[in-house]
Amino acid sequence: MTARLALLAPLAYLAIFFIYPLGAIFERAFIQGEGGFAGFGTLLGDSYYLGRIWFTTWQAAASTALTLAVGLPMAYLFARHDFPGKSLLKAVSTLPFIMPTIVVAMGFVALLGREGLANTLLMAVFPFDDPPIRLANSIWIILLAHAFYNYAIFVRIVSAFWSNVAPQLEESAAMLGAGRVRTFRHVTLPVLLPAIASSAALAFAFCFTSFGVVLVLGGPQFATLEVAVYELTAKLLRLELAAALAIIQMVFTYLFLLAYTRLQASSAVPLNLAPQEATARRPKRAIDVVFVVALVALLLVVLSPLWALVERALSTADGYSLRYFGSLLEDVRGDIFYLPLQNIVGNSLRFGVAATAIALTIGAAAAYYISRPGRRGASAADALLMMPLGVSAVIMGFGFLVAFNRDPIDLRATSIILIIAHTLVAYPFVIRSVLPAMRGMPQNLREAASVMGASPAQGFFHVELPILTPALIVGATFAFAVSMGEFGASLLLVRPESTTMPVAIFRMIAQPGAENLGRALAMSTVLMLVVAAVFAAIERFRYRSAGGF
Amino acid sequence: MARNLALLTLALLLVLAMAACGDDDAGTPTEPTRPVSQPAPTAAPAPTAAPAPTPIPPDANNELVIMSHDSFNIGEDVIAAFEAANDATVVLLPAGDTGLALNRAILEKGNPSADLFYGVDNTYLGRALAEGIFVPYESPGLANVPEQFIMDPSFHVTPIDYGYVNLNYDKAFLEAEGLQPPSSLEELTESQWKGSLVVENPATSSPGLAFLIATVSYFGEDDDYDYLDYWADLRANDVAITDGWSDAYYTNFTKYGGDQPLVVSYATSPAAEFFFSETPLDDAPTGNILLDRSVFLQIEGMGVLLGADSPNLARKFIDFALDLQFQEDFPDKMFVYPVNRNATLPDFWRFAEEPAVPADIGPAEIGEKREAWIEAWTQVMLR
Numbered sequence: 001m002t003a004r005l006a007l008l009a010p011l012a013y014l015a016i017f018f019i020y021p022l023g024a025i026f027e028r029a030f031i032q033g034e035g036g037f038a039g040f041g042t043l044l045g046d047s048y049y050l051g052r053i054w055f056t057t058w059q060a061a062a063s064t065a066l067t068l069a070v071g072l073p074m075a076y077l078f079a080r081h082d083f084p085g086k087s088l089l090k091a092v093s094t095l096p097f098i099m100p101t102i103v104v105a106m107g108f109v110a111l112l113g114r115e116g117l118a119n120t121l122l123m124a125v126f127p128f129d130d131p132p133i134r135l136a137n138s139i140w141i142i143l144l145a146h147a148f149y150n151y152a153i154f155v156r157i158v159s160a161f162w163s164n165v166a167p168q169l170e171e172s173a174a175m176l177g178a179g180r181v182r183t184f185r186h187v188t189l190p191v192l193l194p195a196i197a198s199s200a201a202l203a204f205a206f207c208f209t210s211f212g213v214v215l216v217l218g219g220p221q222f223a224t225l226e227v228a229v230y231e232l233t234a235k236l237l238r239l240e241l242a243a244a245l246a247i248i249q250m251v252f253t254y255l256f257l258l259a260y261t262r263l264q265a266s267s268a269v270p271l272n273l274a275p276q277e278a279t280a281r282r283p284k285r286a287i288d289v290v291f292v293v294a295l296v297a298l299l300l301v302v303l304s305p306l307w308a309l310v311e312r313a314l315s316t317a318d319g320y321s322l323r324y325f326g327s328l329l330e331d332v333r334g335d336i337f338y339l340p341l342q343n344i345v346g347n348s349l350r351f352g353v354a355a356t357a358i359a360l361t362i363g364a365a366a367a368y369y370i371s372r373p374g375r376r377g378a379s380a381a382d383a384l385l386m387m388p389l390g391v392s393a394v395i396m397g398f399g400f401l402v403a404f405n406r407d408p409i410d411l412r413a414t415s416i417i418l419i420i421a422h423t424l425v426a427y428p429f430v431i432r433s434v435l436p437a438m439r440g441m442p443q444n445l446r447e448a449a450s451v452m453g454a455s456p457a458q459g460f461f462h463v464e465l466p467i468l469t470p471a472l473i474v475g476a477t478f479a480f481a482v483s484m485g486e487f488g489a490s491l492l493l494v495r496p497e498s499t500t501m502p503v504a505i506f507r508m509i510a511q512p513g514a515e516n517l518g519r520a521l522a523m524s525t526v527l528m529l530v531v532a533a534v535f536a537a538i539e540r541f542r543y544r545s546a547g548g549f
Numbered sequence: 550m551a552r553n554l555a556l557l558t559l560a561l562l563l564v565l566a567m568a569a570c571g572d573d574d575a576g577t578p579t580e581p582t583r584p585v586s587q588p589a590p591t592a593a594p595a596p597t598a599a600p601a602p603t604p605i606p607p608d609a610n611n612e613l614v615i616m617s618h619d620s621f622n623i624g625e626d627v628i629a630a631f632e633a634a635n636d637a638t639v640v641l642l643p644a645g646d647t648g649l650a651l652n653r654a655i656l657e658k659g660n661p662s663a664d665l666f667y668g669v670d671n672t673y674l675g676r677a678l679a680e681g682i683f684v685p686y687e688s689p690g691l692a693n694v695p696e697q698f699i700m701d702p703s704f705h706v707t708p709i710d711y712g713y714v715n716l717n718y719d720k721a722f723l724e725a726e727g728l729q730p731p732s733s734l735e736e737l738t739e740s741q742w743k744g745s746l747v748v749e750n751p752a753t754s755s756p757g758l759a760f761l762i763a764t765v766s767y768f769g770e771d772d773d774y775d776y777l778d779y780w781a782d783l784r785a786n787d788v789a790i791t792d793g794w795s796d797a798y799y800t801n802f803t804k805y806g807g808d809q810p811l812v813v814s815y816a817t818s819p820a821a822e823f824f825f826s827e828t829p830l831d832d833a834p835t836g837n838i839l840l841d842r843s844v845f846l847q848i849e850g851m852g853v854l855l856g857a858d859s860p861n862l863a864r865k866f867i868d869f870a871l872d873l874q875f876q877e878d879f880p881d882k883m884f885v886y887p888v889n890r891n892a893t894l895p896d897f898w899r900f901a902e903e904p905a906v907p908a909d910i911g912p913a914e915i916g917e918k919r920e921a922w923i924e925a926w927t928q929v930m931l932r
Contacts, residue, residue, distance in 0.1 A: 021559040105800045113806050143658040215792040221931050235648045237655060317827035324925045335882055336625045336641060398656055405660055406553060412662050435779055459832050491645050510620050512818045513825025517799060
């Protein structure tokens with residue numbers, strides 16, 4: 001019964017803040033519009049749109065595979081090794097997730113562009129006449145950027161889970177004579193599968209509904225469904241087509257997620273879980289040290305577009321200086337929209353903390369219900385709760401404007417609407433982060449605690465919570481990151497006094513001139529610093545279990 | 550209100566049903582079912598012809614909310630002057646780029662978030678008028694505005710500023726390559742400019758649409774060599790296409806490390822480059838390519854929204870926006886020209902040149918054919 005109640009809050013949230021605004025915009029599109037449901041026929045009879053569905057699907061699959069290939073080694077690094085600077089590196093590794101696409105695109109240009117670092121190096125070493133790397137507006141840059149954006153999902157979710165898995169299993173396999181590769185294939189991988197699948201589902205959903213990357217880095221010739229929906233909604237105002245396409249996109253997302261949640265539910269195995277302090281080791285042998293150093297180096301290379309941005313934010317005509325950062329603090333030109341940097345950072349942080357708190361509550365409650373064994377319909381509920389990831393931000397934003405526009409709930413002039421929108425895309429991450437650990441939780445732990453005389457609450461706080469902490473931390477990290485980086489809905493719903501960092505960045509580069517670019521890059525650097533600091537603070541938040549294991 | 554409540558109840562019931570039977574995983578849970586009774590929309594359709602004069606209702610409050618696109622910018626002191634003179638509070642509400650902001654206003658027709666909308670240009674005017682989101686107002690300030698800028702003779706939208714969309718080039722890059730800036734649109738299809746031009750997608754960008762319209766004006770629609778033939782040749786010559794102005798300018802333009810030395814931007818961009826440069830310059834680093842009949846004149850205006858809380862204050866603001874204090878303040882913030890013929894321009898404005906003969910297509914024709922042009926362009930360029 002409590003489990004049933006635990007599902008009530010997330011579903012009510014979903015109904016009021018997701019299905020209702022969507023219903024409102026769909027009603028506007030199909031029922032108030034003249035065309036009715038003819039849009040579906042138009043779209044499904046158009047080879048262009050059918051092609052979009054196909055392209056969207058395969059680029060998402062390819063991107064997810066590449067993301068996995070980059071993310072898994074890093075997950076291993078963080079799960080099984082302890083080294084100086086680990087927590088800082090962990091915080092930094094998740095930064096790509098929050099960066100506005102246009103800024104990341106500039107980072108890519110600085111590295112891989114015509115005069116970028118990579119080409120300059122290659123041309124210095126080899127006798128090339130022309131820059132050898134030509135990635136601009138190609139499918140490769142889309143896949144690379146998706147891997148860059150989403151590898152952190154694998155790193156965080158898989159490493160949190162991995163660090164809970166007691167190493168005895170692997171050690172036993174090694175004792176029995178299995179080599180490293182065999183041990184990984186037959187012991188480690190099957191154990192990690194729930195967490196890997198969980199991250200893959202998130203990464204796939206993200207790449208499937210990718211928008212900024214495709215538009216800014218790939219260029220308009222690589223339109224995905226999301227891009228088509230955006231054009232039809234934001235630019236052409238063909239709501240009847242936009243809504244039909246959005247529904248087609250949602251159906252696909254739902255089917256993918258349903259297939260995945262079913263698979264997921266049947267593959268969970270209870271595990272021998274241990275707190276992570278007990279599982280990470282300092283590298284002792286030389287080969288381990290080399291391995292760790294190599295992985296850290298690789299991580300720094302993956303993050304290089306971000307370093308390039310910081311470098312550009314600091315370079316001014318007279319060498320390196322903090323001039324652009326200074327210009328964020330003072331209003332030199334007296335324009336009406338100027339907000340001091342501390343206000344903008346404050347807004348972002350306020351929304352981020354509020355959205356994270358709500359997302360953690362909702363996500364953890366939902367995961368608790370879904371993880372109980374033998375729940376009928378749990379997979380369907382799980383897939384349904386993931387749906388906010390499958391809907392275009394601009395459709396969602398319009399839905400909010402149409403749905404919450406009359407007293408008593410005219411939310412259009414409040415910041416609440418923004419927090420609600422952020423929470424909607426944040427809580428699915430909490431569910432995906434927490435679920436593998438909840439599913440793997442052995443029943444006998446709690447029973448043992450009761451036998452020893454612990455109350456259910458004591459059992460929860462001293463037995464389950466320490467085991468769930470890494471997963472909850474990952475969930476909170478992503479919820480916060482999603483809120484800090486969210487831009488699509490923010491642009492529609494933000495008020496001048498509640499401008500967030502990504503919105504401010506976009507406003508700055510809407511104007512020509514080196515000064516505007518410099519300020520935008522400085523603001524991006526501030527965004528990275530603030531978020532990295534919060535990530536590090538979240539990591540510090542450990543529930544110290546009294547006894548340990 | 551009743552409709553919203555019905556929908557909300559429906560959404561709640563749907564989800565609770567799912568939770569209650571727990572087994573229900575068929576179908577997609579998102580299709581709204583048709584509500585039984587449909588009250589008519591509350592807003593009355595706005596007249597599109599010259600309206601009979603109706604008395605303006607008194608203002609509900611002395612707060613003026615102005616919705617605009619993201620590029621709107623004005624001095625704090627100017628807004629303060631209006632507030633003091635009218636004992637009012639002004640709230641500014643940027644709502645995305647030109648297309649998105651206007652679409653939001655259309656979506657909220659009759660129950661707007663704002664009283665006044667700033668940022669309808671002559672490429673979107675047709676849509677705004679057809680949707681009837683504005684009420685007409687003929688400001689006395691229009692006496693100082695040259696005839697060519699009065700884009701809406703029905704006065705639903707009052708012109709405030711204008712600018713030109715044209716090609717910019719990177720001076721240093723062309724000099725290093727030993728190239729002269731192109732002297733005609735046709736020249737851009739020749740081999741020396743292969744892969745040298747970046748344009749914005751007209752479906753998603755307002756300068757992109759403006760440049761497309763300029764090519765329609767220049768090459769015509771059904772000549773032996775029409776605008777689509779020209780675009781096909783540009784495509785064969787590796788023209789780069791971006792989603793919006795920012796990515797074209799800051800990631801594709803050679804001035805910022807990209808691959809293309811020619812970009813579709815504004816005639817005032819070189820002046821902005823000069824104004825925002827890090828070190829004092831004696832010349833702008835980029836230049837304009839102003840070719841007769843291939844430059845698009847973009848006029849922007851304001852309109853009072855239907856259903857505004859403060860319709861009188863909104864009209865006062867339109868008068869104020871046509872006055873010199875407002876008109877002389879925004880050029881170095883938005884990099885557009887004031888429509889008031891008596892306004893003086895800042896000194897660095899000398900780098901912003903005006904073309905002799907802009908492209909000649911009126912807002913009515915644009916409103917009628919815009920979507921067809923975009924569709925045809927998309928077929929030729931992206932599919």
